[in-house]
Amino acid sequence: MKSAFVVMGSALLLGLSVSSGAYAQGAGAGGGRGGFTEQGGEAIFKNVCQGCHMPDAKGAVGAGMYPALAKNPKLEVAGYPVSVVVNGQKAMPALGGMFSDQQVADVVNYIRTHFGNNYKDKVTPADVKATRP
Amino acid sequence: MAEQNFAPMSRRSLFRMIGMAAGSAVMYQAMTDLGYAGESGYTGPTKLSGDVKGASVVVLGAGLAGLTAALELHNAGYKVQVLEYQHKAGGRNISIRGGDTVNELGGFKQQCQFDSGFYVNPGPMRIPYHHIALLDYCKRLNVPLEPFSIINYNAMIHNSKAFGGKAKRYREVETDFRGHISELLAKVTAQGKLDQAVSKEDAEVLLQALRAYGALDRNYEYKKGALVSNHRGYNVDPGGGLSWQPTDSDPMAMSELLQSRLWTGLLTGHEYEYQMTMFQPVGGMDMISAGFVRALPPDMIKYNCKVTEVKQDANGVTVSYVDAQKGGAVQTATANWCVNTIPATILSQVPMQIGAPLKNAINSLSYSAGFKAGVQMKRRWWEDDERIYGGITYTDQPVALISYPSTQFMQTQKGVVLGAYTFGPHAFELTSMSPEERMKVVVDCGAAIHPQYRTEFENGVSVGWHRMPWTLGCFAQWSEANRAKNYDALCAIDGRMVLAGEHASHLGAWQEGAIVSALDAIKRLHQRVVAA
Ligand SMILES: Cc1cc2nc3c(=O)[nH]c(=O)nc-3n(C[C@H](O)[C@H](O)[C@H](O)COP(=O)(O)OP(=O)(O)OC[C@H]3O[C@@H](n4cnc5c(N)ncnc54)[C@H](O)[C@@H]3O)c2cc1C
Numbered sequence: 001m002k003s004a005f006v007v008m009g010s011a012l013l014l015g016l017s018v019s020s021g022a023y024a025q026g027a028g029a030g031g032g033r034g035g036f037t038e039q040g041g042e043a044i045f046k047n048v049c050q051g052c053h054m055p056d057a058k059g060a061v062g063a064g065m066y067p068a069l070a071k072n073p074k075l076e077v078a079g080y081p082v083s084v085v086v087n088g089q090k091a092m093p094a095l096g097g098m099f100s101d102q103q104v105a106d107v108v109n110y111i112r113t114h115f116g117n118n119y120k121d122k123v124t125p126a127d128v129k130a131t132r133p
Numbered sequence: 134m135a136e137q138n139f140a141p142m143s144r145r146s147l148f149r150m151i152g153m154a155a156g157s158a159v160m161y162q163a164m165t166d167l168g169y170a171g172e173s174g175y176t177g178p179t180k181l182s183g184d185v186k187g188a189s190v191v192v193l194g195a196g197l198a199g200l201t202a203a204l205e206l207h208n209a210g211y212k213v214q215v216l217e218y219q220h221k222a223g224g225r226n227i228s229i230r231g232g233d234t235v236n237e238l239g240g241f242k243q244q245c246q247f248d249s250g251f252y253v254n255p256g257p258m259r260i261p262y263h264h265i266a267l268l269d270y271c272k273r274l275n276v277p278l279e280p281f282s283i284i285n286y287n288a289m290i291h292n293s294k295a296f297g298g299k300a301k302r303y304r305e306v307e308t309d310f311r312g313h314i315s316e317l318l319a320k321v322t323a324q325g326k327l328d329q330a331v332s333k334e335d336a337e338v339l340l341q342a343l344r345a346y347g348a349l350d351r352n353y354e355y356k357k358g359a360l361v362s363n364h365r366g367y368n369v370d371p372g373g374g375l376s377w378q379p380t381d382s383d384p385m386a387m388s389e390l391l392q393s394r395l396w397t398g399l400l401t402g403h404e405y406e407y408q409m410t411m412f413q414p415v416g417g418m419d420m421i422s423a424g425f426v427r428a429l430p431p432d433m434i435k436y437n438c439k440v441t442e443v444k445q446d447a448n449g450v451t452v453s454y455v456d457a458q459k460g461g462a463v464q465t466a467t468a469n470w471c472v473n474t475i476p477a478t479i480l481s482q483v484p485m486q487i488g489a490p491l492k493n494a495i496n497s498l499s500y501s502a503g504f505k506a507g508v509q510m511k512r513r514w515w516e517d518d519e520r521i522y523g524g525i526t527y528t529d530q531p532v533a534l535i536s537y538p539s540t541q542f543m544q545t546q547k548g549v550v551l552g553a554y555t556f557g558p559h560a561f562e563l564t565s566m567s568p569e570e571r572m573k574v575v576v577d578c579g580a581a582i583h584p585q586y587r588t589e590f591e592n593g594v595s596v597g598w599h600r601m602p603w604t605l606g607c608f609a610q611w612s613e614a615n616r617a618k619n620y621d622a623l624c625a626i627d628g629r630m631v632l633a634g635e636h637a638s639h640l641g642a643w644q645e646g647a648i649v650s651a652l653d654a655i656k657r658l659h660q661r662v663v664a665a
Contacts, residue, residue, distance in 0.1 A: 034557075034558075035558060036558050036561070036562075037558075046565065047561070047562045047565050048558075048561045048562065048565060049565075050565045051502070051561055051562075051564035051565035051597060051599050051600065052238075052564075052599050052600070052605075054238070054239040055239070060238035060239050060600075060602075061238075062218075062238050062601075062602020062603060062605075063218040063439055063457070063475075063479050063602055063603040063605075064478060064479035064482045064483075064605055065482065066238065066605070088499050090478075090481040090482075090496050090498075090499065091477075091478035091479075091481060091482070091498075091499050091500065091605050091606070092499060093499040093500070093501070093502070093606075093610065094499070098557070098558055
C-alpha cells in the first residue's frame with residue numbers, strides 16, 4: 001500500500017504520466033516515456049492499436065476477444081471511438097493520458113476511413129478535448 | 134520523559150507493551166488483528182475447519198489464485214473441479230523453455246530455440262522476502278528457491294542522451310550521487326544555514342555522518358582519491374607485486390550527473406517490494422505452479438476449457454464452457470459454489486448472472502501493457518568480459534532494462550538474459566510488432582550498451598502481454614479513485630460466486646496478491662457453508 005505512493009513519487013520524477021497503480025512492476029528507471037511520440041493516424045495505428053486490434057484491424061479471439069475495427073458500424077458516430085480511446089472501456093485501457101488531442105483525432109480519423117470503413121466527417125482536436133474527463 | 138506519559142499512545146508503543154506483557158505470539162496476533170504485520174495479511178497455513186456438508190466448488194482458472202483455492206478447498210473436504218482455458222496450469226506463473234511454443238493473438242507463433250536447461254520468465258521473475266504466503270507455499274510444496282539479484286553494483290545505468298551514450302556502472306552513479314549530495318549538505322550545515330532545522334549538537338553529528346556516508350575528505354569535499362575509489366571503484370584496481378599500482382577513478386561532475394538522469398536507475402532496489410533478499414524458484418518461475426499441481430489429485434483440473442457463461446440460482450452454479458481449441462458443443466459443469474479467478478479483461482466479456490455492483494467493478498478494470506524478451510547468447514560475455522554477475526542494467530531505451538541470470542555463474546558456456554522488460558508506451562509499441570521486429574529492437578538496444586550483442590546473439594523469444602490469449606494484458610490497473618469505488622464490490626460474494634486473483638488484492642501485479650486473495654475468498658465462502 002505505502003509503496004504505491006513511493007513508486008508513484010519516483011514515476012513523477014521520471015515524468016511518467018501517473019494514470020494508474022500499474023507501477024507495482026513498472027518501477028524501473030530511465031526507461032519510461034510519458035506518452036506516445038508517433039504522429040499521424042497510420043503511424044499511431046501501426047505502433048499502438050494493432051497490438052490488440054491486429055495489423056488487419058480484424059481483432060482476435062482467445063479466451064476473450066478484441067473487437068474488429070474493420071467494417072465496424074459502431075464507428076459511425078465519431079464520438080464513440082473518441083470516447084473509447086480517451087476514457088477506455090472494459091478491457092480497453094484509457095489512453096487519453098498518453099495521447100495529445102491531435103493524435104487521438106488523427107488515429108480516429110484514420111480508422112474511420114480505412115479497413116472497410118468510409119465515414120467522411122472528421123474529428124477535430126477540439127472534439128477530443130471535450131471528451132476528456 | 135514526563136511528557137511521554139501524557140502523549141497519546143502510538144500503535145507502536147502499544148505493541149511494545151503488549152509484547153512485554155504477554156510474549157511475542159500474542160503480540161503478533163494483536164498486530165495482525167490491527168492489520169499491521171505482514172503486507173499481505175497472511176498469518177500462516179489456512180485451516181478451514183467445520184463440516185462442509187458434502188459441498189462442491191467449481192474453480193475457474195488454474196493460475197496461482199485458482200490453484201491455491203483448489204488445494205485448500207480440497208484439503209478442507211470440498212468436492213473440487215477446476216476449469217482451465219490452457220492445456221497447462223499456472224496462468225501468468227509461467228516460464229518459456231527451448232521447444233516451447235508461444236502463441237500470441239493474431240496468429241503470431243514463436244518456437245523457443247533455447248538450448249536445453251535454459252529458460253526465461255516472461256511474467257513474474259522475483260519474489261520479495263515479505264511475500265510470506267507465497268514463500269510458505271514454496272516451502273510446503275518443495276519448490277526450491279535461490280536468490281534473485283536485484284542490485285548489482287557492477288551492472289550499468291545507461292541514458293542514450295548522457296555521457297555520449299556511454300553507460301556508467303551502478304557503483305559509480307551511486308557513489309557520486311551520494312558524495313555530491315553529502316558535500317552539498319555538509320556545506321550548508323557548516324555555513325550555519327541549517328540552524329533553524331538542526332541544533333548545534335545535531336549539526337556536529339550530521340557533519341560526521343555526511344563525511345562517512347558521502348566518502349568526503351577532511352574538508353568535507355567529495356573528490357577523486359583513494360577514499361572515493363574505495364566506494365566507486367578504481368581506474369586500475371589494486372594488485373600484487375610491482376606491476377599493479379592502483380590508480381583512482383574520476384568522479385562525475387555533479388551537474389552532469391544530475392542532468393544525465395542516471396540517478397533514476399538507483400531507486401528500484403531500495404523500495405520495499407524490491408529490497409534484497411529477493412528470490413526466484415530454481416529452474417523457472419513455473420516450478421511453483423508445478424508444485425501445486427503435484428499436490429492436487431490428478432484429473433482435478435480440466436484443461437482446454439473455455440468458460441463462456443456463468444449462471445446461478447439459490448442452490449448452485451452452472452458454468453458453460455467449450456473446447457478451447459475446437460469450440461463445438463457447449464458443455465456444463467455444476468457445483469454448489471464457484472471461485473472465479475478469470476482475469477477481469479476476459480470476465481467482462483463472459484455473460485454472468487451477477488448483481489450490478491460486481492458487474493460494474495469487473496467492467497471498470499483494464500490491464501496494463503507489458504513486454505518482455507529472453508535472449509540466448511553464445512557465451513556469458515557479461516560475466517567473462519564485464520564481470521557482471523546477475524543484477525539489472527537500466528536504460529532509457531525501449532527495452533528499459535537488461536536482467537542478467539542470477540544463477541549458474543561461470544558454469545555454462547551459453548546463457549539467457551532478459552533483454553527487455555518494459556511498460557507504458559514502449560510496451561504498446563513492442564507488442565504491436567511481429568516477433569522478428571521486436572527482436573531487432575531488443576538487439577539494437579542491447580548493443581548500444583553491450584556491443585557483444587551483435588556477435589553473440591543466438592535467438593530470442595518475446596511476450597507482449599496484451600497478445601496473450603488468456604489475460605489480454607499484464608495486470609489490473611487500479612486507480613485510487615476506482616479502488617475506492619469498486620474494490621469492495623469486486624471482492625464481495627455474489628450469490629454463490631466469489632472472485633479471486635491478483636486483481637482482487639491490494640498486491641496487484643504480484644503473485645502474493647493472487648494467493649492471499651484466494652485465501653481470503655475461500656475463508657469467507659467457507660464461513661457461509663458451515664453457517665448454513
Ligand atoms: C510481465 C509480468 C511481470 C510480473 N512480475 C512479477 C514478479 O516479479 N513477481 C510476482 O510475484 N508477480 C509478478 N507478476 C504478477 C503475477 O504474475 C500475477 O499477479 C499472478 O500470477 C496472477 O495470478 P492469477 O491466478 O490471479 O491470474 P492468472 O495467472 O492469469 O490465472 C488466470 C487463469 O485463468 C485462465 N483463464 C482465462 N480465461 C479463461 C476462460 N475463459 N476460461 C477458463 N480459464 C480461463 C487463464 O488461462 C489462467 O490460467 C507479473 C506479471 C506479469 C504479467
